[in-house]
Amino acid sequence: MLDHVDFEARSWIPMSGWPVDRNSLLPHYETAAGLLGIEDLQAEWPASAVLPMNGPLFSERCFLSPIPDLGATLRARLQAAKNVQVVLHATALRLDTDTSGRWVRSIEVASTPDRRFRIEARSFVLACGGIENARLLLASNQQMPNGIGNQHDLVGRYFMEHPRVKWGSLQICRPDAAIAFHVPSAEARRPYLSQAKHCDVTAAFGLALRPEIRESERLLGSRTWIKPGPCANDWDGSEALHYLAFWLRKGRLHRDLIKSGRTILRHPAGSIASAIDRIGRSRRWAGHFHFDTILEQEPDPESRVTLDTRLDEFGLPRVKLEWRVGPLVRRTLQRVQTIVTDEMRMLGHRSDVLACAHGTPAYGDDIPYRWVRHHMGTTRMSNDPRTGVVDATCQVHGLANLFVAGSSVFPTGGNDMPTLTIVALAIKLGGHLQQWLE
Numbered sequence: 044m045l046d047h048v049d050f051e052a053r054s055w056i057p058m059s060g061w062p063v064d065r066n067s068l069l070p071h072y073e074t075a076a077g078l079l080g081i082e083d084l085q086a087e088w089p090a091s092a093v094l095p096m097n098g099p100l101f102s103e104r105c106f107l108s109p110i111p112d113l114g115a116t117l118r119a120r121l122q123a124a125k126n127v128q129v130v131l132h133a134t135a136l137r138l139d140t141d142t143s144g145r146w147v148r149s150i151e152v153a154s155t156p157d158r159r160f161r162i163e164a165r166s167f168v169l170a171c172g173g174i175e176n177a178r179l180l181l182a183s184n185q186q187m188p189n190g191i192g193n194q195h196d197l198v199g200r201y202f203m204e205h206p207r208v209k210w211g212s213l214q215i216c217r218p219d220a221a222i223a224f225h226v227p228s229a230e231a232r233r234p235y236l237s238q239a240k241h242c243d244v245t246a247a248f249g250l251a252l253r254p255e256i257r258e259s260e261r262l263l264g265s266r267t268w269i270k271p272g273p274c275a276n277d278w279d280g281s282e283a284l285h286y287l288a289f290w291l292r293k294g295r296l297h298r299d300l301i302k303s304g305r306t307i308l309r310h311p312a313g314s315i316a317s318a319i320d321r322i323g324r325s326r327r328w329a330g331h332f333h334f335d336t337i338l339e340q341e342p343d344p345e346s347r348v349t350l351d352t353r354l355d356e357f358g359l360p361r362v363k364l365e366w367r368v369g370p371l372v373r374r375t376l377q378r379v380q381t382i383v384t385d386e387m388r389m390l391g392h393r394s395d396v397l398a399c400a401h402g403t404p405a406y407g408d409d410i411p412y413r414w415v416r417h418h419m420g421t422t423r424m425s426n427d428p429r430t431g432v433v434d435a436t437c438q439v440h441g442l443a444n445l446f447v448a449g450s451s452v453f454p455t456g457g458n459d460m461p462t463l464t465i466v467a468l469a470i471k472l473g474g475h476l477q478q479w480l481e
């Protein structure tokens with residue numbers, strides 16, 4: 044779940060503040076958790092996993108769904124439902140409104156460039172992901188030249204990701220239960236599992252800054268993962284090996300597979316060292332770790348999705364993405380680096396900020412942020428149409444029967460993992476639509 048503070052307006056983050064708070068979302072979070080096979084959202088975690096109470100960091104839990112494939116989980120229910128028809132291989136192309144521009148009449152759909160049809164309905168929900176939701180609204184510009192829901196030029200703006208930086212090393216000098224809980228592997232946690240209900244591998248723990256620190260130092264949210272891994276020189280090869288193994292296991296010829304293969308050829312020493320380390324680690328408690336920090340980013344209107352002049356196979360404009368990461372992210376990262384390494388040294392371990400994987404110092408101006416495929420903000424939520432595309436019910440301002448689901452509605456992104464909130468908001472929207480349609 045997002046933290047309470049993630050929903051609040053924070054004076055140091057322009058355009059922050061959701062029109063809903065966490066308490067009002069809690070019932071929907073619980074339903075969402077049930078759907079995703081998460082047993083107890085509010086369970087306490089064991090004292091051994093908690094970092095010193097008087098320190099600046101706390102252990103923030105994240106649930107890993109044991110049944111993340113909702114297609115498989117819900118298929119039978121969708122097939123059995125009398126009021127649901129699922130149409131596959133159908134690409135939504137454009138929405139058509141009536142002449143007033145306040146009511147969506149139909150959606151144009153294509154299964155191939157030559158096979159097009161229309162779907163009419165009383166209401167429509169866009170749930171095409173954080174980039175495509177904006178693209179569809181912008182491309183639906185027959186009646187409204189700026190696109191649908193874009194009367195204040197907000198659609199596509201405020202695009203946010205979770206910038207990610209791998210930056211530091213940690214060497215454990217003695218067995219440490221608190222660190223072990225933060226390592227996402229069963230081997231590391233096994234010695235401590237018996238003490239901990241609900242702390243098996245379906246939960247992961249990251250290091251987060253306490254809300255008081257975020258507020259007093261005017262920082263963004265962040266979560267730092269402690270990951271077992273090779274020494275810094277081997278990072279590139281190690282990561283490539285990880286992706287290669289992932290896509291080989293999936294049996295899919297993904298472009299990452301080819302990219303990873305090339306990286307392994309460029310960094311053979313690191314890849315071999317990492318492979319040996321991986322095999323060895325399954326039999327022993329690894330002592331080497333690195334830090335991977337995932338950050339919230341401040342909303343920026345110039346970070347945006349627009350339409351390109353190039354067309355796709357359906358003759359529609361492709362998307363152009365300009366992802367900008369602001370200075371507050373850099374300042375937050377620098378504070379996180381200092382706080383985390385200090386805290387690790389206080390716990391009696393060796394810890395340092397290291398040069399980043401691409402040879403650029405993590406403290407430099409040109410931080411090589413990577414993204415984590417969380418696309419947010421392009422149809423942001425606000426009850427004021429001048430600052431948001433959708434209102435608190437996820438209805439597009441000015442269009443009575445058009446709604447948006449997905450993280451494109453997030454006004455700010457929290458520190459990580461959007462999907463539980465996406466599902467909770469979708470469930471909330473479902474309840475609203477049920478009432479609306481009755």
Ligand SMILES: Cc1cc2nc3c(=O)[nH]c(=O)nc-3n(C[C@H](O)[C@H](O)[C@H](O)COP(=O)(O)OP(=O)(O)OC[C@H]3O[C@@H](n4cnc5c(N)ncnc54)[C@H](O)[C@@H]3O)c2cc1C
Pocket residue numbers: 133134135136170171172173175179415416417418448449450459460461462463465
């Ligand atoms: C590799 C990877 C790992 C991730 N790991 C995590 C994680 O551990 N935890 C987490 O919380 N999140 C994770 N995410 C993010 C998570 O997948 C997204 O937050 C989530 O899937 C977004 O849900 P959504 O339904 O809004 O969009 P999507 O899941 O993107 O679904 C949108 C759907 O709409 C379809 N679509 C798009 N355009 C059209 C169109 N024009 N017509 C018809 N259909 C269309 C797409 O094909 C897709 O099926 C990960 C993402 C990736 C890629």
